[in-house]
Amino acid sequence: MTGPDLHDDLRSVAFLLGTWRGSGHGDYPTIEGFTYDEEISFTHAGKPFLFYLQRTWAPDGSPLHSETGYVRPVGADAAELVIAQPTGITEIHAGPVEGTTLRLRSVDVGLAPTAVDVRSTARTITVSGGELVYRLEMAAVGQPLQFHLEAKLHRI
């Protein structure tokens, strides 16, 4: 299958492209620790952004979280990430691209009237040797910014 050529502006984040599968674990002071399976895809349509789609499942196969959005390169060494979540939360992130590592901090979190109180998140995504590892920290429900999720995925 052939698609449109990669937009020049996407060179700095092209390392994310593809479909990734793996598993992760989560924890937070207000919940029980848990494990999950995950699939992430980053695709492009010839425009200067990546389309991002993520889904996770419990070990028994039932769907857990999902989120979707876009990665926007800013110059050659920074990026923004805009995300919508079915929990009624939007996140806008910005941060540097350091080689094949994306270091993001939320600059805006939007909450639907019925959403839980998330204040900020920080996400680090690293790709190395066909493996994508991310770590997500979160400040929510009165808790300070701290570890929430970590996962390791392989490009399929």
Added chain:
Amino acid sequence: MTGPDLHDDLRSVAFLLGTWRGSGHGDYPTIEGFTYDEEISFTHAGKPFLFYLQRTWAPDGSPLHSETGYVRPVGADAAELVIAQPTGITEIHAGPVEGTTLRLRSVDVGLAPTAVDVRSTARTITVSGGELVYRLEMAAVGQPLQFHLEAKLHRI
């Protein structure tokens, strides 16, 4: 193809489900009027929300806008819509579901550091006889809330 059963909470917004294709026109005081082709899909995975994906193309086939997110029913007669856009903008909407019409006003607009200044939008989506019509008003770049987009699509 069989999928998971529809979640009970989705009954009020089930009229949106499917893939829709059609065309629309846009205008704003700061730009030239334009026309576009569009495809929208609303899907579900057995959870109490719809996944929303939208793309538009210029008459010559080149990609224009896109956005993605989720529809969250709130009780039997209201809904929230959370959206991410590759322009670096997130929107959170809330409003009533009146039969097969969804009347949404933005309650939050998030802007990435490099995004243009959108203040608010209002979206009305109506489904009738296999046809989906929406109208979008927008307050942006110093202009008051006013007509921006209107489109008519058919379920395929």
